[in-house]
Amino acid sequence: MTSPDSDDARRLATAALGLQPRPPRKNLMLSATIESAGTRVPVRIRNLSETGAMLDGAALPGPGDSLVLLRAEITVGATVVWRDDRRCGIRFALVAASVDEWVTGKRPATFDGKQGQARVDAIQTAVRFGAVLPAEPAPAAGTPDAMDLDRRVAEEVVHVRQLIDALGEELVEDPVMLQRHMRVLQNLDRASQILEHLGTVLGASDPISAAQGIAMQDLRERLLRNPHS
Numbered sequence: 001m002t003s004p005d006s007d008d009a010r011r012l013a014t015a016a017l018g019l020q021p022r023p024p025r026k027n028l029m030l031s032a033t034i035e036s037a038g039t040r041v042p043v044r045i046r047n048l049s050e051t052g053a054m055l056d057g058a059a060l061p062g063p064g065d066s067l068v069l070l071r072a073e074i075t076v077g078a079t080v081v082w083r084d085d086r087r088c089g090i091r092f093a094l095v096a097a098s099v100d101e102w103v104t105g106k107r108p109a110t111f112d113g114k115q116g117q118a119r120v121d122a123i124q125t126a127v128r129f130g131a132v133l134p135a136e137p138a139p140a141a142g143t144p145d146a147m148d149l150d151r152r153v154a155e156e157v158v159h160v161r162q163l164i165d166a167l168g169e170e171l172v173e174d175p176v177m178l179q180r181h182m183r184v185l186q187n188l189d190r191a192s193q194i195l196e197h198l199g200t201v202l203g204a205s206d207p208i209s210a211a212q213g214i215a216m217q218d219l220r221e222r223l224l225r226n227p228h229s
Contacts, residue, residue: 025049026099029166031158033151033203034060036067042158042199045071048099052078052091058196060088072105072155154202161195164188194219 025047032045034055043057053069061067065080067090076096081089168188171177178185197214201223204210214220 025053028103029162030071030103031155031162032069032071033155034067034069036061036065038205040203040205042154042196042203043069044158044162045069045102046087048102050092050095050098052081052089054087054089056087058086058200060086063088070151071102072152074102074105150202154199157195157202158199161192161199164192164195168192 026049027047028045030045030048032043032055033040034043034057039059041057041059043055043060046054046056048054055069060083061080062083063080066077067080068075068077069090069092074097077093078090079093081091083089168185171181171185171188193216197216197219201207201210201214208224211220211223214223
């Protein structure tokens with residue numbers, strides 16, 4: 001549960017940046033990636049609206065920093081409004097997609113260069129004035145290149161980690177389960193940590209450096225072992 005002090009700090013940060021109170025957000029858990037200061041890391045989107053989101057991750061930028069949030073086909077620039085431990089709130093630079101589009105990860109349709117609700121408003125205005133709506137281009141066909149595929153694999157690894165985390169959180173709520181299966185729950189937590197590191201390595205522009213920076217020694221040694229060993 002978020003503390004009152006934390007809520008006050010976020011409201012103050014929002015006021016300091018001259019932002020309006022955020023619109024209602026939908027609680028969810030989506031895998032995504034952020035790029036900031038030349039680094040790409042996996043994150044989870046914990047809640048979301050058309051204008052901002054709350055992210056959960058191990059290496060988040062600080063208040064006032066810029067980042068790019070990526071999920072499948074959707075990419076949008078954003079600014080960090082607040083940060084608290086492993087979470088931060090961000091405000092999008094533009095309305096890039098609806099919440100449903102973020103959930104599916106599909107690139108949003110455009111009209112007259114506008115997306116999301118701005119696109120809907122532009123279409124409604126055009127219809128009221130009797131304009132002929134142009135046909136929107138069909139999405140390009142084809143297969144992803146190696147870089148896109150690596151990024152998508154990283155996103156799937158993060159998604160699996162989220163599923164494991166959700167399972168673990170559910171199980172530890174049961175005192176009997178916690179007492180009987182402590183070792184299993186510890187293994188789930190360890191598996192989650194491994195997946196987090198693997199997602200970071202897969203999504204990094206320099207995977208070797210990312211692997212060298214892994215805190216789990218046994219995993220780091222397995223990944224960097226001699227290929228002939």
